Amino acid sequence: MTNPPNIAEQLCLLRENYAQQLPAKLAQLEGAFRRHDNVVELPQLRHLAHSLAGSGATFGYPALSIAARQLETIVDGALNDGRPLSLEESDSIARLIEALDRGARTPIAPSSVPALPPSTVPEAERKLIYLVEDDASLATDLMLQLGHFGYTVKIFETPKQLLETPVDPLLAVVLMDIVFPQGDLAGPEAIIQLSIAKQLRTPVIFFSFRNDLTARLAAARAGGAAYLVKPIDVGTLIGRLDDLISDLPPEPYRVLIVDDNGPLATHHAFTLQSAGISTDIVTDPMTILAHLDDFKPDLVLMDMYMPKCTGSELAAVIRQLDNYVLVPIVYLSTESDTDRRLIAMQLGADDFLTKPIMPEHLISAVSTRLRRYRVLRSHIEQDSLTGLLNHAATKDRLTTETARATRQQRVFCLAALDLDNFKNVNDTYGHLIGDSVLKNLAELLKRRLRRTDIVGRIGGEEFVVILPDTNAKQAFGLLNELREAFSLVHQRASRGLTFTTTFSCGIAQYQLGASANDVHLHADEALYRAKQAGRNQVTLADDDERQDSY
Numbered sequence: 001m002t003n004p005p006n007i008a009e010q011l012c013l014l015r016e017n018y019a020q021q022l023p024a025k026l027a028q029l030e031g032a033f034r035r036h037d038n039v040v041e042l043p044q045l046r047h048l049a050h051s052l053a054g055s056g057a058t059f060g061y062p063a064l065s066i067a068a069r070q071l072e073t074i075v076d077g078a079l080n081d082g083r084p085l086s087l088e089e090s091d092s093i094a095r096l097i098e099a100l101d102r103g104a105r106t107p108i109a110p111s112s113v114p115a116l117p118p119s120t121v122p123e124a125e126r127k128l129i130y131l132v133e134d135d136a137s138l139a140t141d142l143m144l145q146l147g148h149f150g151y152t153v154k155i156f157e158t159p160k161q162l163l164e165t166p167v168d169p170l171l172a173v174v175l176m177d178i179v180f181p182q183g184d185l186a187g188p189e190a191i192i193q194l195s196i197a198k199q200l201r202t203p204v205i206f207f208s209f210r211n212d213l214t215a216r217l218a219a220a221r222a223g224g225a226a227y228l229v230k231p232i233d234v235g236t237l238i239g240r241l242d243d244l245i246s247d248l249p250p251e252p253y254r255v256l257i258v259d260d261n262g263p264l265a266t267h268h269a270f271t272l273q274s275a276g277i278s279t280d281i282v283t284d285p286m287t288i289l290a291h292l293d294d295f296k297p298d299l300v301l302m303d304m305y306m307p308k309c310t311g312s313e314l315a316a317v318i319r320q321l322d323n324y325v326l327v328p329i330v331y332l333s334t335e336s337d338t339d340r341r342l343i344a345m346q347l348g349a350d351d352f353l354t355k356p357i358m359p360e361h362l363i364s365a366v367s368t369r370l371r372r373y374r375v376l377r378s379h380i381e382q383d384s385l386t387g388l389l390n391h392a393a394t395k396d397r398l399t400t401e402t403a404r405a406t407r408q409q410r411v412f413c414l415a416a417l418d419l420d421n422f423k424n425v426n427d428t429y430g431h432l433i434g435d436s437v438l439k440n441l442a443e444l445l446k447r448r449l450r451r452t453d454i455v456g457r458i459g460g461e462e463f464v465v466i467l468p469d470t471n472a473k474q475a476f477g478l479l480n481e482l483r484e485a486f487s488l489v490h491q492r493a494s495r496g497l498t499f500t501t502t503f504s505c506g507i508a509q510y511q512l513g514a515s516a517n518d519v520h521l522h523a524d525e526a527l528y529r530a531k532q533a534g535r536n537q538v539t540l541a542d543d544d545e546r547q548d549s550y
């Protein structure tokens with residue numbers, strides 16, 4: 001998300017620019033009216049009136065907007081009948097032009113833009129965990145295990161040590177044992193003290209070999225967010241941590257604004273950005289396909305009438321694209337004619353918002369639709385076991401990434417991962433334990449990769465990772481690190497037994513002109529070679545191997 005430094009100032013600047021350009025726009029409209037006997041001028045007159053009707057109120061000229069809208073309706077009538085303006089209509093327009101002039105001289109104060117939500121510490125930085133555990137070997141083991149998933153763990157041997165340490169602002173969670181040499185409930189007692197003394201707000205997970213009601217009650221009274229019984233299953237712990245840290249700022253919503261009126265589009269963009277929504281603007285509708293691919297909007301906010309093509313035509317085009325069949329398309333228009341609205345909606349749009357619109361109304365209307373869309377999309381795209389993208393969604397993302405790389409001459413890598421001898425895991429420990437291995441790998445990939453990386457589960461024990469703007473050498477280093485980390489994760493079987501397992505990986509770097517299928521095929525071939533060479537390794541596709549040696 002790119003928020004401008006001061007949105008209120010930027011909006012003020014837009015208003016000033018608009019005010020400066022207004023006399024010229026009115027003169028242009030008057031000129032077009034003077035030549036109205038020439039029927040060719042009428043569309044131009046309507047266009048100018050339409051533009052003023054849509055933008056006037058947004059920039060503080062509501063009276064001008066109303067007059068322009070009336071003028072547009074009159075010209076529209078004549079144009080629809082294919083005739084020149086009648087004498088009566090010309091008189092009305094002359095009066096409306098006077099009203100436009102008056103409206104231009106009486107701007108109203110701008111409505112305030114909602115303040116930005118309070119900033120949160122970025123996700124990448126909120127991975128610090130305090131672990132309070134007197135068994136040094138258990139503490140070290142847990143620290144290493146959590147480290148594989150990208151968490152930083154600080155160990156305290158006693159609750160007293162924790163009480164004496166200033167709380168780090170980046171602290172995400174406290175992991176607290178219950179029993180210490182100092183007392184059978186020393187852990188929860190220390191947390192109560194800490195909460196009072198330092199107003200600890202961080203969630204606490206208690207863990208213990210004790211599984212009795214007294215211990216659990218003490219943990220609950222100390223405000224524990226979860227209770228785990230030793231031996232701790234890392235997968236379960238990671239799941240709890242994820243639940244607790246899920247108040248992290250979600251990926252910002254993305255709104256694509258399509259409007260040939262640049263200042264108006266910018267105004268809407270600033271309004272939405274003030275609510276933390278990321279925006280992209282299209283002023284030339286003919287460039288929309290590239291914007292869709294690059295920006296991947298969660299909603300398209302569209303003007304109805306633009307030169308070159310109308311909003312409805314554009315909506316119909318968007319609906320032809322498989323990836324955008326569901327994305328909400330909302331018109332932001334001065335159109336009030338119900339029939340025309342209905343026709344426009346039939347071509348694929350979801351709703352109409354009427355211009356001018358108050359900033360808070362725009363934000364609220366757009367946010368509701370964005371939330372609904374994200375929930376719907378996650379149901380359709382997620383693999384239910386791991387929460388990663390499913391096969392179809394991953395394929396879509398790969399196609400999109402390939403198109404983007406081709407167009408922008410960028411690089412990306414595709415990594416194909418497959419668990420080694422997974423059938424043995426299922427046969428030895430059972431299908432449920434196999435499932436938890438799959439979940440653990442998914443967690444590791446989610447936690448250790450960038451937000452911009454795309455992770456999907458495309459088959460039973462097959463995963464892929466798309467790494468945008470990453471070359472083969474970088475991808476090799478990264479996946480090899482993940483391979484090693486995963487091989488060290490203690491997978492928990494029944495009766496406290498643990499085992500380790502590995503994956504093999506093939507990586508292909510996108511080569512200019514290649515298709516999504518080509519890239520996938522090359523990654524699969526490299527994966528096959530990794531399996532043939534003994535498993536638990538990362539192999540590059542032939543082409544990439546020749547380009548660099550490692």
Ligand SMILES: Nc1nc2c(ncn2[C@@H]2O[C@H](COP(=O)(O)OP(=O)(O)OP(=O)(O)O)[C@@H](O)[C@H]2O)c(=O)[nH]1
Pocket residue numbers: 385418419420421422423424426430431432433434435438459460461531535
């Ligand atoms: N637990 C679990 N197992 C699954 C799932 N989907 C597929 N599998 C199992 O994954 C195993 C895949 O086995 P194979 O394709 O023979 O490969 P492998 O044993 O992993 O051996 P290599 O790939 O050659 O290293 C089969 O036993 C499948 O039953 C799932 O959702 N859960």
